[in-house]
Amino acid sequence: MPSMAQGGLRNFTENPNQLNRKFPNHEAKVDPFSRKQKIAQHRKSLPIASVEKRLVDEVRKNDTLIIVGETGSGKTTQLPQFLFNAGFCRDGRTIGITQPRRVAAVTVAKRVAEECDVQLGQRVGYSIRFDDTTSGSTRIKYMTDGLLLREALLDPYLSKYSVIIVDEAHERTVHTDVLLGLLKNVQKARSKTSNDRLNIENKRTNDRTLLDKDNEDRAISFLKQCQGSKFPPLKLVIMSASLDARGFSEYFGGAKAVHIQGRQFPVDIFYTHYAEPDYLDAALITIFQIHLEEGPGDILVFLTGQEEIESVERLIKERLQQLPEGRQKLLTAPIFSALPSEKQMRVFAPAPTGFRKVILATNIAETSVTIPGIKYVIDPGFVKARSYDPLKGMESLIIVPTSKSQALQRSGRAGREGPGKCFRLYPEGEFEKLEDSTKPEIKRCNLSNVILQLKALGVDDILGFDFMEKPSRASIVKSLEQLYLLGALTDECKLSNPVGHQMAQLPLDPIYAKALILAGQFNCLEEMLITVAMLSVESIFYTPREKLEEARTATKCFSSPDGDHLTMINVYRASNEFLEKKTVGLSKEKSEKILRKWCKDNFINSRSLRHARDIHGQIQGHVEQMGLCVASCGDDMLQFRRCLAASFFINAALKQPEGTYRALASGQVVQIHPSSVLFQAKPECIIFNELVQTNHKYIRNITRIDYLWLSELAPQYYCMQN
């Protein structure tokens, strides 16, 4: 390691155990070839290409196969093509590949369509929410895991699929975990309908434990509505990038696991000698150390949130001023999810010649976004993580150390295009103390949605459901309780009819689904549709620090003294009015461009608004199909606020003498989030939609209500308490 940039700074030690695999550069120039030939050559060069036959054989032989494929192995694009060519789509059946993220489903599908030389939507397609490119002839279908879960509600046997490949299973999103449990059941049920019954009986008595037998019976009873159907067995392939396949293998009854080499450039890992008391300061010093002493290449720094990113950006600019002019050629580019897209795009623009780019990112750059040109990664070793306390019904966002696999993922970002370096801002001994992998999301989130989905799929015994990792009993019970309070479950804990079934049909948080059903009765469904669409997206307002005052003035014209829900309706309707007036006769692209400009002028996050408009359209279709009456309460906002109180009664709070609030359900002392329009007004009684602990216990999305409405509109809950 070169000497330090500024007096007596950090010393890094090199990890001797780094991977240093060498491999030829397969991206070498192939100019004389056509694009088709280039693609063929690229496919042949992927590590997975040499094991095609073996993989196909393994899928034939095993009902479930675990594939551990390192980054760059080509598993996501190639395996479905191998299976298609081997005849797994005969009889019009489909290979489904699930991804945790929309962008991945889209980009991979496009790539594979090109490799197969077919038009997207023909043999190869993708389906994600709001965007389905598949057709009757699609045989290789990329989709989000959440979408496949939704499909299972309509087709519990997933009958059109011959193979389902669950990709990126190691990420253990809540959707992946529920899907794994579901697929296990479907697979058992399908082999039950197709296999010789005797065969299964033999298996049961020979090599299955009593527990397996129970599970199997449960799986079969859960699908009894389809009994008698005949389906060929479902092949499952679980693909993971983590080195530990054991968990998946055990969960699938000792399923076989195979390993596929990756293709990554070597990344040298460096650690600090000592623990850093201030990781932001350490990051700053390391940035300048690299800038002044290392060869060309951009730097990627992982920080925990917007605030850190903005303050490091400021500090970099300050310190640059102190350097001699020739050495100031360093550009900063922040990226985090709440940043408007056009500003996010800046990280992809190459730095001008002679300049070095330093990208300050949250973990959006870990998996969701791949930035070209990164040669150096700085990893302070922290992440802001969500956790959920079922007893308090409260989410928290706290800064915690990363896991080992997360640290590996981050360092891998330096080896995409060539050999790289990763600087971990902690001693090597600390790395060993990190958790192997991040806790699965299902153990740290509110389960109401998961449970409602499972109930709709016919799983009645949630506590007995075969999760790969079971959420805590307290968490399950709390969510069952909440669903009962919302009227989705009967006294026997079964899905209620029609309310529970209607709620499960709506792709929304259960409490929002219930709000829509109630709004039909309160004659304000038009208003509630807008409200739940807006509540379902990230913050709709964007207030950059440097234009705080300007943003405040702009957003004031939307704000309602009644609270945030009415304010959201005002924003949505204003955008509608604007579109109607200004974009008549314009193309879709043109209208969207004009709307983006309107958003920018009004300090509204156009991505959030577009998302809300998409959700609104989809949900409106659903409620109309259910036969709910989409009416407006007109100017009678009292009626609408009463409906909000009836819907969100579980989240009511009363003002305390000091100006804080007491949440009635849990008794917790909470504060109104500064982003609320009621932050200063502080009404006596309010309902809210979110309770998140960050620096304080904040409630967000608030409307003032009359205290007396609670016992009137939710007597089952409030009469007992008073």
Add this chain to the structure above:
DNA sequence: GAGCACTGC
């Protein structure tokens, strides 16, 4: 006086 990252027939 402040917002990790994803996702949904």
